[in-house]
Amino acid sequence: MTSGTPVPDDIAAATAATVVLGEQDVARALTRIAHEILERNKGGDDLVVLGIPTRGVPLAHRLAARLAAVEPGLVAEALVGSLDVTMYRDDLAQHPTRSIGATTVPGGGIDGKVVVLVDDVLYSGRTIRAALDALNDLGRPRAVQLAALVDRGHRELPIRADFVGKNLPTSTAERVRVLLAETDGRTEVVIESGADGGPR
């Protein structure tokens, strides 16, 4: 309807790009999420952390490293993996052909495990729906939880995150970009206003 014009007051959308989280903020959010995961699951038994490509994968590795640092007995490499959801998406026919990312699951598989999905931005929820389908083909986890660095709202499906780095009210015309040192050279979360704000 009135797309574009009303702007949430805490975000100065007048400028082209606003940094909403810096490197330290991202680090603090991940540390908090790591503690919340351990608290919720009463320890790190049977945890598997799966990142959703592309930005979710380095985030999952960072999160796993923090989990291992906090909880004795956990080894980061043994609990982290990646889950590509491209082939499960419902919008393949609406976009140019997407490249398929890698799916790697820790040696123990996911049967009976608590899987924590990690993604950078939670938006429509469709990526997570695809991820749940993809998980279903890999095995049967005991529970699936969702960690997102940014929740920007505008859900189109009944999906919510268990662990959120920052809730960021946005308009659909804006674009939220997560930059990570591993892939982009620097770590920050940016809101870009403008008409080219397609969802990722």
Add this chain to the structure above:
Amino acid sequence: MRHLLSTADLDRAAAIRVLDTAAQMAATQGRQIKKLPTLRGRTVVNLFFEDSTRTRISFETAAKRLSADVINFSAKGSSVSKGESLKDTALTLQAMGADAIVIRHQASGAPHTLAHAGWTEAAVVNAGDGMHQHPTQALLDAFTIRRHLTGGPGNPDGVGNDLAGLHVAVVGDVLHSRVARSNVDLLHTLGAKVTLVAPPTLLPVGVGPWPAAVSYRLDDVLAQGPDAVMMLRVQRERMSTAGGGFFPSPLEYTRLYGLDARRLATLPDHSIVLHPGPMNRGLEISADAADSPRAVIVEQVANGVAVRMAVLYLLLSGDGDTGAAPATGAVPAVTSTPAPATTTAGATA
């Protein structure tokens, strides 16, 4: 990529993209649940005017693993045997809503005609046309070579690599072989050095400009230590009795161009042996060579499914507008215009 008609149409980036996609597809085929929902509701027609077992089954498996509906059509027992033309067959398939047509035809260029004559909207995949091209076979060969010779720990499929610096010997009936033609184009594109080895009678006229070296002596080429040796099938159905005048006798062909245990032993330790199948055991390849641990012939078949899944995915999954970003290239409009169609669809609850 709109159609896949010839490996000569693929540039290096496009070829690597197919191979990388195939690597991810192959990874899914090691799972207990091999089926993916990606092409649900799409229809793939296997239009086979020539006999084929492995290629048709491979395409059928690939399409089914991606949840596409598969319709098999062979010329025998169809209206083609009553004299229906390719055009009318294509119009019929179009009317039935085929999204992709996988075609094998005895006439070189038939897939090209099908793709460009305007009879059908479907994506066309060449599954072998006459003595012209067989692109998915070349892609699966390249995938197999890349996996064995460039993959390492941490990257077992060699994702992202090309074949630069590798030397591939293609041995045998080059004249009748669409596999050889597709492989020469693709291996050259990927940076490999190709040597064709065949008796002069089994080399096509005009082989000179091909991006490949030519030799008549297998032992000389094997002495150069090729990284991969691809044996071609002697296509006896395209010749008359015995050698059909192409060579004096099968025994002589085997002596000069057959891969046997002795020749296999002269290869470097890392070298692999490929064969597109079906093999003539005892003619171009001995049982010792075919069953040796270096022969990756059975693995080629498995990789064929993954490569064909990748091709079908790349042809069918997008919006048909490959690479062209929708309308964002223009100057950003003032914010009163609605966001592009992709965001507005269901953005408001």
